[in-house]
Amino acid sequence: MIETSILSSLSKINEKYQMFRTITSDTEAGDAEFLFSAKDNLTSKDMETCSGSKILEGYRPPFDATSIARMRGAGGLLVGKTNMDEFGFGTFSTNSAFGVPRNPYDPERSCGGSSGGAACAAAVMDGHVAIGVSTGGSICCPASFCGVYGIVPTYGRVSRYGLLDYGNSLDKIGIISAKASDLGKYVNIMAGADPRDPTSCMQPDMGARRKLKSVAVPKDATEGVSEDVRMAFTDGLETLESLGVDVDTVEMPSLKYAIPAYYVIATSEASTNLARYCGMRYGHQKGDLSLKFDDYFTSFRSQYFGQEAKRRILLGTFTRMVGFRDRYYSKARMVRQSIIGEYRSVLRECDAVLTPTMPFVSPKFSDISKMTPLESYKADILTGPPNIAGMPHASVPCGYDRNGMPIGMQLVADQWDEGVLFSAAEEWEKTFESVRPEVSI
Amino acid sequence: MKIGLEIHVQLPTKSKLFCPCPTTDAPAPNTHVCPVCLGFPGARPMMNRKAIEYGILLAKMLGCTIRDTTWFARKIYFYPDNAKNFQITQYDRPLGEKGMYYLNGKKPIRITRIHIEEDPGKIKRVGDLSSLVDYNRSGVPLAEIVTEPDLSTPAEAREFLGQLIRDIRHTIDIPDDGERSIRCDCNISVGIERCEVKNVTGLKNVERALTYELVRQTKLLKAGGKVVRETRRFDEERGVTISVRKKEMEADYGYIDEPDLGIFNVKELTERLKIGESPQNMILRLSKEYGIDEKTAKQFVSTSVELAHLFEELAAATDTETARTWTSGAVSAGWKSFEARGGGDAAEVVSLIGKFKAGEITDTECNIRIRAFLTGTDVDEVRSGSADLDSIISEYLDVNPSVIEDYRKNERAANRVIGHVMKRTGGACSSAEIVDATKRLIEERL
Numbered sequence: 001m002i003e004t005s006i007l008s009s010l011s012k013i014n015e016k017y018q019m020f021r022t023i024t025s026d027t028e029a030g031d032a033e034f035l036f037s038a039k040d041n042l043t044s045k046d047m048e049t050c051s052g053s054k055i056l057e058g059y060r061p062p063f064d065a066t067s068i069a070r071m072r073g074a075g076g077l078l079v080g081k082t083n084m085d086e087f088g089f090g091t092f093s094t095n096s097a098f099g100v101p102r103n104p105y106d107p108e109r110s111c112g113g114s115s116g117g118a119a120c121a122a123a124v125m126d127g128h129v130a131i132g133v134s135t136g137g138s139i140c141c142p143a144s145f146c147g148v149y150g151i152v153p154t155y156g157r158v159s160r161y162g163l164l165d166y167g168n169s170l171d172k173i174g175i176i177s178a179k180a181s182d183l184g185k186y187v188n189i190m191a192g193a194d195p196r197d198p199t200s201c202m203q204p205d206m207g208a209r210r211k212l213k214s215v216a217v218p219k220d221a222t223e224g225v226s227e228d229v230r231m232a233f234t235d236g237l238e239t240l241e242s243l244g245v246d247v248d249t250v251e252m253p254s255l256k257y258a259i260p261a262y263y264v265i266a267t268s269e270a271s272t273n274l275a276r277y278c279g280m281r282y283g284h285q286k287g288d289l290s291l292k293f294d295d296y297f298t299s300f301r302s303q304y305f306g307q308e309a310k311r312r313i314l315l316g317t318f319t320r321m322v323g324f325r326d327r328y329y330s331k332a333r334m335v336r337q338s339i340i341g342e343y344r345s346v347l348r349e350c351d352a353v354l355t356p357t358m359p360f361v362s363p364k365f366s367d368i369s370k371m372t373p374l375e376s377y378k379a380d381i382l383t384g385p386p387n388i389a390g391m392p393h394a395s396v397p398c399g400y401d402r403n404g405m406p407i408g409m410q411l412v413a414d415q416w417d418e419g420v421l422f423s424a425a426e427e428w429e430k431t432f433e434s435v436r437p438e439v440s441i
Numbered sequence: 442m443k444i445g446l447e448i449h450v451q452l453p454t455k456s457k458l459f460c461p462c463p464t465t466d467a468p469a470p471n472t473h474v475c476p477v478c479l480g481f482p483g484a485r486p487m488m489n490r491k492a493i494e495y496g497i498l499l500a501k502m503l504g505c506t507i508r509d510t511t512w513f514a515r516k517i518y519f520y521p522d523n524a525k526n527f528q529i530t531q532y533d534r535p536l537g538e539k540g541m542y543y544l545n546g547k548k549p550i551r552i553t554r555i556h557i558e559e560d561p562g563k564i565k566r567v568g569d570l571s572s573l574v575d576y577n578r579s580g581v582p583l584a585e586i587v588t589e590p591d592l593s594t595p596a597e598a599r600e601f602l603g604q605l606i607r608d609i610r611h612t613i614d615i616p617d618d619g620e621r622s623i624r625c626d627c628n629i630s631v632g633i634e635r636c637e638v639k640n641v642t643g644l645k646n647v648e649r650a651l652t653y654e655l656v657r658q659t660k661l662l663k664a665g666g667k668v669v670r671e672t673r674r675f676d677e678e679r680g681v682t683i684s685v686r687k688k689e690m691e692a693d694y695g696y697i698d699e700p701d702l703g704i705f706n707v708k709e710l711t712e713r714l715k716i717g718e719s720p721q722n723m724i725l726r727l728s729k730e731y732g733i734d735e736k737t738a739k740q741f742v743s744t745s746v747e748l749a750h751l752f753e754e755l756a757a758a759t760d761t762e763t764a765r766t767w768t769s770g771a772v773s774a775g776w777k778s779f780e781a782r783g784g785g786d787a788a789e790v791v792s793l794i795g796k797f798k799a800g801e802i803t804d805t806e807c808n809i810r811i812r813a814f815l816t817g818t819d820v821d822e823v824r825s826g827s828a829d830l831d832s833i834i835s836e837y838l839d840v841n842p843s844v845i846e847d848y849r850k851n852e853r854a855a856n857r858v859i860g861h862v863m864k865r866t867g868g869a870c871s872s873a874e875i876v877d878a879t880k881r882l883i884e885e886r887l
């Protein structure tokens with residue numbers, strides 16, 4: 001039997017942390033073997049799916065995302081859809097149309113984003129497994145801010161059928177949990193070819209688990225990161241060395257181009273993906289039908305898209321336009337290729353590339369509101385590179401700052417080599433003592 | 442005057458381009474639809490490989506360069522029939538490029554490109570204020586063939602389109618379901634600037650629309666006006682074109698590569714797929730190789746490419762003249778019925794005509810037996826029917842000997858006999874049979 005008492009207190013928990021957009025009305029787990037949640041950009045037949053956007057309010061998809069269907073098939077009960085930045089556009093989950101999830105270590109701080117609700121649920125609820133989605137850092141960032149484990153498998157490992165697209169060539173579905181062994185367990189359940197997502201059909205079998213023996217640390221990995229993060233990361237490195245892991249320093253000069261290239265590719269693709277939301281066919285449809293169709297679309301999109309969604313549509317539309325396409329979109333894709341090349345050559349020599357996950361601990365909401373868009377984009381500096389390269393990566397908790405806010409470090413492995421990340425996280429969990437947040441309901 | 446065409450042909454796949462929905466006629470609007478072709482969030486395209494095969498066959502038929510890899514792109518524009526508000530088409534790397542089509546086997550018409558794309562849904566206007574959208578057509582595979590502006594008159598454009606469509610039908614085996622399944626965007630310039638008339642359906646309308654534009658642009662220029670680059674629409678009922686909007690440049694669509702489909706390596710497929718001779722080329726070759734006139738060659742090929750093949754077999758087994766006479770006569774007369782029953786091996790026909798040539802059977806007997814074989818009728822039944830038919834014709838010729846004289850001057854004189862016999866037999870014999878028998882009996886008396 002699984003612990004189901006949590007089901008009856010879900011709405012109370014949610015009142016406090018706002019990690020869910022929708023919660024199940026089930027109070028009994030029936031014959032379910034585990035409870036899980038899914039980020040609100042994954043379609044679910046029995047629950048509204050909004051992707052954090054007003055424009056989809058009330059939308060009940062006619063089908064389950066493959067990842068959700070496979071979790072259900074393995075005995076999982078979907079307990080809710082987790083809150084997120086609108087369409088994944090953000091680093092702090094402050095861009096949701098449906099409230100902002102609160103960090104379990106300090107409710108005045110962010111859970112990270114865009115899978116903020118997922119990391120919060122994993123940190124607060126015992127034995128909870130959260131499906132997250134990462135485009136440019138949206139799993140590792142919140143995992144790090146909420147002091148839990150997060151894994152992003154190789155691009156194409158988990159079918160994206162039923163995922164509301166942000167950037168199709170970047171989106172990856174993964175797992176966030178307080179328990180390291182959940183990473184391998186549940187990625188294995190969701191992974192595997194699915195004809196309804198052709199990009200999932202090229203994958204080799206999941207590689208064997210193997211012990212982490214060596215890591216490479218890029219020379220400028222801690223450049224620009226906060227003192228607290230630098231110290232926790234250095235401690236982490238020492239612990240690894242004491243466990244017999246070789247640590248090497250390497251030059252990876254192209255990683256610094258990941259962020260600009262990422263934002264060009266992601267917004268170009270996003271601006272086409274979001275074209276379909278126009279108040280027709282699904283979601284919100286209560287517009288002024290006396291308008292001409294293009295005026296109707298415009299009024300609808302102006303009214304229901306959030307500020308950040310509009311910003312990214314504009315950015316992406318600009319980078320796709322003739323005259324700019326080669327300068328931005330085509331060039332960004334070349335940058336992606338050289339980053340992949342750089343990772344692969346480093347990973348021929350060692351098992352993983354190691355960096356801190358985020359350059360700082362979770363900021364206070366009052367500080368976030370003062371950030372310019374560019375400043376918040378820059379927070380993805382360390383999570384951007386593996387995401388644009390489509391490499392599997394994981395964030396593990398590695399320390400706490402003086403206020404007790406969690407800090408994470410990020411391991412990046414070679415394509416399809418999730419096995420080394422699964423066992424590295426499990427080994428790490430044996431030596432690293434997590435400090436669970438105090439949850440009172 | 443310069444005319445270039447963009448021709449859209451629906452490919453005869455059983456299911457749509459990116460989803461398993463059927464492409465057949467639907468019982469009601471929005472019944473052949475699914476999350477993919479409705480553009481629902483989270484659904485994504487799955488490639489129908491048969492469509493790529495058809496595309497490659499057409500690219501080969503048009504003599505296009507087919508590169509080893511091909512991929513798809515998103516063309517973004519907002520329109521209610523466009524389920525995702527972007528259309529999945531091809532941009533940077535179409536299936537085929539730089540081809541050539543020889544109009545009447547002579548005039549070269551350059552083919553810019555051929556690519557595959559999805560058809561949008563259909564909009565039905567209801568009253569003045571509202572429209573309904575039917576997505577049954579959304580996602581049906583299309584091949585778009587783009588020509589250079591190498592056509593010089595509306596009539597030539599129509600002729601080109603007719604030949605091209607016949608060749609396309611033969612190459613990818615599209616049933617002849619009328620002209621309506623062909624949609625065409627016509628670019629025409631009399632002076633420097635060109636106009637595009639969008640979405641014209643059928644050969645006749647293409648010629649009408651172009652002729653209207655020719656007159657309109659000529660008048661405009663003569664009056665010292667300027668043609669503006671724009672998109673126009675053809676009103677079939679009134680026979681006029683109407684300005685719709687200023688023409689967007691292709692690049693304004695903000696194309697990006699379709700990230701959900703990836704890159705297709707078509708090298709092996711391209712090597713494996715072979716195309717036969719196109720009907721148009723066959724007409725030209727038959728006429729040249731056998732010295733028969735183009736009209737006869739066209740008659741054979743239009744009836745059926747298989748009939749034309751049989752003509753070649755006969756010519757090899759006997760001689761060209763024998764082959765031509767029998768193919769135009771008894772064989773043509775029974776061919777439709779033969780194919781309607783499933784067609785197949787017609788070696789019996791070659792052997793019968795061989796026997797006639799060798800003097801083993803008379804031409805009348807040969808005729809009867811060919812007819813019996815092709816129509817699947819008992820020989821004796823054909824013989825008595827044919828005897829009846831022959832005697833009706835002979836009787837008429839006996840009474841009206843002038844027909845023979847007239848026929849010497851003009852073959853149309855036979856029509857008098859045919860009309861009479863048709864009435865007399867009242868549908869008991871096929872018109873092809875009557876025509877054949879009449880000509881045979883008149884020629885016996887010449």
Ligand SMILES: [Zn+2]
Nearest residue numbers: 460462475478
């Ligand atoms: Zn469909």
